[in-house]
Amino acid sequence: MARLDLRKKLEILADAAKYDASCASSGAGKRNSVGGKGIGSTEGMGICHAYTPDGRCVSLLKILLTNFCIYDCAYCINRVSSNVPRARFSVQEVVDLTLNFYKRNYIEGLFLSSGIVQSGDYTMEELVRVARILREEHDFRGYIHLKLIPEADPDLVAQAGLYADRLSANIELPRDEALARLAPQKDAGVIKKAMGQVRQRVEAARPAKKDRKRPPRFAPGGQSTQLIVGADGAPDGEILERSASLYGGYGLRRVYYSAFSPIPDSSAQLPLSKPPLIREHRLYQADWLMRFYGFSAPEIASATPDGMLDLAVDPKLGWALANRASFPVDVNLAERETLLRVPGLGVRSVDRILKVRRYRTLRLEDIQRLTRSLDKIRPFITTLDWNPGGLTDAADLKARLVKPREPEQLSLF
Amino acid sequence: MRTVRLESETDLDGWRTHARALLFEGVQPAHAAFRTGTTTAGLFEEVAPPSPAPASLALTVPRAFMDLAAAVALHRSEDRFDLLYRLLWRLQQDRHLLNIVSDRDVADAMERAKNVSRASHKMKAFVRFRRIGDAGDERWIAWFEPAHRVLERTAPFFQRRFTTMRWTILTPDGTADWDGKHLTFGPPATKDQAPEGDDVEEFWKTYYASTFNPARLKTKMMQSEMPRRYWANLPEAALIPELVARAAVREEAMVRAPATPTNARLSRATAPVVERATTNEVVPTSLPALAAGVQGCRRCPLWRDATQAVCGRGPTQAPLMIVGEQPGDQEDLAGEPFVGPAGQVLDAALAEADLDRNAAWITNAVKHFKHEPRGKRRLHKTPDAGEVQACRWWLDAERALVKPRLIVTLGATAALGVLGRKIAVTKERGRPVRLDDGTAVLPTVHPSYLLRLPDAEMREAERARFIADLKAAKALLADAE
Numbered sequence: 001m002a003r004l005d006l007r008k009k010l011e012i013l014a015d016a017a018k019y020d021a022s023c024a025s026s027g028a029g030k031r032n033s034v035g036g037k038g039i040g041s042t043e044g045m046g047i048c049h050a051y052t053p054d055g056r057c058v059s060l061l062k063i064l065l066t067n068f069c070i071y072d073c074a075y076c077i078n079r080v081s082s083n084v085p086r087a088r089f090s091v092q093e094v095v096d097l098t099l100n101f102y103k104r105n106y107i108e109g110l111f112l113s114s115g116i117v118q119s120g121d122y123t124m125e126e127l128v129r130v131a132r133i134l135r136e137e138h139d140f141r142g143y144i145h146l147k148l149i150p151e152a153d154p155d156l157v158a159q160a161g162l163y164a165d166r167l168s169a170n171i172e173l174p175r176d177e178a179l180a181r182l183a184p185q186k187d188a189g190v191i192k193k194a195m196g197q198v199r200q201r202v203e204a205a206r207p208a209k210k211d212r213k214r215p216p217r218f219a220p221g222g223q224s225t226q227l228i229v230g231a232d233g234a235p236d237g238e239i240l241e242r243s244a245s246l247y248g249g250y251g252l253r254r255v256y257y258s259a260f261s262p263i264p265d266s267s268a269q270l271p272l273s274k275p276p277l278i279r280e281h282r283l284y285q286a287d288w289l290m291r292f293y294g295f296s297a298p299e300i301a302s303a304t305p306d307g308m309l310d311l312a313v314d315p316k317l318g319w320a321l322a323n324r325a326s327f328p329v330d331v332n333l334a335e336r337e338t339l340l341r342v343p344g345l346g347v348r349s350v351d352r353i354l355k356v357r358r359y360r361t362l363r364l365e366d367i368q369r370l371t372r373s374l375d376k377i378r379p380f381i382t383t384l385d386w387n388p389g390g391l392t393d394a395a396d397l398k399a400r401l402v403k404p405r406e407p408e409q410l411s412l413f
Numbered sequence: 414m415r416t417v418r419l420e421s422e423t424d425l426d427g428w429r430t431h432a433r434a435l436l437f438e439g440v441q442p443a444h445a446a447f448r449t450g451t452t453t454a455g456l457f458e459e460v461a462p463p464s465p466a467p468a469s470l471a472l473t474v475p476r477a478f479m480d481l482a483a484a485v486a487l488h489r490s491e492d493r494f495d496l497l498y499r500l501l502w503r504l505q506q507d508r509h510l511l512n513i514v515s516d517r518d519v520a521d522a523m524e525r526a527k528n529v530s531r532a533s534h535k536m537k538a539f540v541r542f543r544r545i546g547d548a549g550d551e552r553w554i555a556w557f558e559p560a561h562r563v564l565e566r567t568a569p570f571f572q573r574r575f576t577t578m579r580w581t582i583l584t585p586d587g588t589a590d591w592d593g594k595h596l597t598f599g600p601p602a603t604k605d606q607a608p609e610g611d612d613v614e615e616f617w618k619t620y621y622a623s624t625f626n627p628a629r630l631k632t633k634m635m636q637s638e639m640p641r642r643y644w645a646n647l648p649e650a651a652l653i654p655e656l657v658a659r660a661a662v663r664e665e666a667m668v669r670a671p672a673t674p675t676n677a678r679l680s681r682a683t684a685p686v687v688e689r690a691t692t693n694e695v696v697p698t699s700l701p702a703l704a705a706g707v708q709g710c711r712r713c714p715l716w717r718d719a720t721q722a723v724c725g726r727g728p729t730q731a732p733l734m735i736v737g738e739q740p741g742d743q744e745d746l747a748g749e750p751f752v753g754p755a756g757q758v759l760d761a762a763l764a765e766a767d768l769d770r771n772a773a774w775i776t777n778a779v780k781h782f783k784h785e786p787r788g789k790r791r792l793h794k795t796p797d798a799g800e801v802q803a804c805r806w807w808l809d810a811e812r813a814l815v816k817p818r819l820i821v822t823l824g825a826t827a828a829l830g831v832l833g834r835k836i837a838v839t840k841e842r843g844r845p846v847r848l849d850d851g852t853a854v855l856p857t858v859h860p861s862y863l864l865r866l867p868d869a870e871m872r873e874a875e876r877a878r879f880i881a882d883l884k885a886a887k888a889l890l891a892d893a894e
Contacts, residue, residue, distance in 0.1 A: 041573050052625035056625075101620075247789060273668065291788075
């Protein structure tokens with residue numbers, strides 16, 4: 001086989017990696033290159049260095065070490081039965097690309113994944129080798145996210161956590177039965193066990209008061225996972241329950257939802273249509289409600305007739321419309337938990353309301369300045385000078401709040 | 414009208430000196446104006462001579478105000494210093510003003526500070542260095558146009574990140590230079606002072622184009638996060654029009670393409686398919702077979718949210734079998750029974766009763782962890798009678814293989830699993846009963862019951878009773894020998 005030049009490899013192996021939605025570079029804590037031999041820093045907050053026209057952030061150099069793979073997962077561009085062009089980076093090539101990109105301030109670091117070649121252990125070893133060379137030979141202090149090969153030996157997982165800021169193993173499908181059908185070589189049990197191991201190690205690395213010496217470092221940015229939406233028949237309610245179970249069981253930082261999108265040379269087993277992007281968006285909103293607004297998965301699902309989130313309204317508004325007896329709430333008196341359930345009030349707005357009302361009784365114009373969209377909030381609150389009256393229970397409230405959909409915009413260019 | 418001319422666009426110190434003086438004189442905000450070098454005085458404006466306030470003037474403002482002012486001063490709006498003076502004036506009347514974030518002036522200042530902070534963040538993101546010079550003598554130069562005057566505020570970030578590189582950032586407001594030891598600021602620069610290209614840029618553009626998914630076009634989202642004002646200095650942005658223009662065609666081609674035959678060459682090396690037959694009815698013939706078999710159990714839905722089934726541990730043919738309720742959070746992760754907090758209570762009690770944990774077969778009535786997720790934790794839920802009944806199939810198989818002489822059941826669920834009927838544990842504890850096959854069963858409480866008791870005295874008393882039950886078990890074992 002002819003040797004591919006490096007740019008061609010980059011093209012193939014970036015294309016092969018882009019279906020993984022995660023690009024976060026946050027949560028690694030603070031460190032920088034002052035006093036070091038190399039470059040790099042992380043300051044807690046992630047940085048998106050560019051955005052592609054799909055609206056996704058480019059924070060990390062997200063590539064595969066190789067897209068050769070011995071698995072045959074129907075939804076994956078790299079499955080063994082696919083005819084896409086194949087390539088493989090050498091460890092050194094990935095190291096050089098990362099450093100060259102980093103020095104020019106294109107990226108926050110590296111997100112390295114790989115097709116499974118030879119075995120889980122061999123593949124994981126190669127991933128760890130890249131991270132080790134970056135950290136030890138180049139004193140690289142930027143962000144590293146490594147994909148966890150669930151089948152790999154626990155010792156390799158421990159090493160990965162030593163060098164990486166974040167680890168992730170993808171659960172892929174909400175239903176284990178679908179995994180059997182679409183990814184016959186993958187085992188949900190093995191993936192969950194790998195996540196469990198990561199959770200135990202992350203917890204063990206958290207210094208306790210009694211520890212005299214810091215325990216060895218382990219993935220300070222925690223772990224995340226990804227669920228593909230729309231490749232099996234799982235309804236949103238089931239997807240959210242799976243997420244809640246993963247957050248609770250393995251202390252995940254994030255669950256990413258990836259609308260199944262057509263891939264080159266796709267399998268005949270799967271629907272070939274436009275990816276359900278609005279559905280994906282609603283799932284992210286619902287996920288947010290679970291993590292920051294005190295909603296449980298069954299609560300969110302209870303407001304949906306068929307377990308599918310309403311595409312026309314955000315899930316919080318959907319919940320409020322289905323639970324109008326809980327409204328209106330008095331913004332001058334209500335507790336934080338109650339305010340968080342008001343459609344249109346975000347965590348920041350709620351915190352600001354709580355701050356201001358210590359000094360002043362709030363009027364509608366105050367709320368206007370503290371939030372973005374008064375229209376959505378108004379039917380659900382009372383203020384010193386506002387009472388929604390019958391508006392809260394109006395039969396056509398949903399129609400009044402939902403703007404008629406704009407005509408499909410084809411292109412801005 | 415008193416107009417004050419400041420020395421530079423970001424002359425916060427000058428503003429402070431003048432603002433103090435004006436405040437001391439009692440000049441109302443409506444009658445004071447602050448102008449910087451580039452703006453000309455209006456026709457009727459009186460340019461105030463610098464009139465420093467008496468040094469003795471004690472003027473205190475909350476620290477938060479100085480932080481806010483430092484950010485607002487970098488905003489490109491013309492009236493930024495006027496707004497700050499108005500806030501300073503009003504702060505004298507109301508010390509809590511800054512907490513009233515719905516106040517028009519406070520909200521306005523916070524919004525401008527936010528814009529400045531965003532501009533600084535975008536500068537961290539969108540500066541692109543180009544290399545000049547060869548290895549050993551390389552320098553890194555960037556040309557950048559920040560949305561607000563954030564160069565000095567943001568340069569230390571690059572110093573911390575690229576400490577070992579020599580770099581210069583050129584902007585229309587000034588330049589920042591790091592020589593490896595010192596960070597210095599210089600006069601405004603122009604774009605032609607920056608290098609025109611860099612050999613790695615083509616790789617970066619290749620990456621940018623390849624990581625874009627044409628099936629998910631969301632250009633509005635892209636533009637809100639990467640506003641067009643920055644595009645001129647981003648090498649990758651030149652690709653955007655073509656990527657967008659071709660997206661629909663590329664997506665259509667993927668959707669329309671007929672399914673291709675399987676890749677014959679690679680498919681020969683495919684990993685083995687995972688064995689996932691349901692094992693509900695497979696009678697295990699050994700303990701290892703049981704441990705493996707229970708993983709494929711679908712007799713009840715508890716398997717779905719658990720990490721794994723947790724089977725018993727211990728020596729085969731152990732005379733003593735200890736049955737708990739179900740694995741907990743830690744057991745579910747570890748795949749072993751009684752390794753969490755309740756396990757520690759059990760271990761300590763066994764030791765006091767002079768029973769060897771390692772000589773007993775330790776298991777649970779239900780093999781999967783029943784729980785309810787709550788944020789980043791899992792709350793234990795008691796398995797219902799149906800689940801206990803479903804799992805008895807495995808517990809019975811386990812008993813048949815271990816053949817213990819005595820079974821100690823911990824708590825009501827364990828008793829239900831072993832005896833097949835509900836008992837009142839507090840009434841029947843410590844009294845052995847016989848199963849049909851002659852095995853003795855001694856019910857007692859579950860160690861997690863001891864963990865939940867709020868009162869220390871009561872906890873100690875209950876612990877003593879628990880140990881007494883275990884001692885009774887030891888005596889029963891000795892009798893049977």
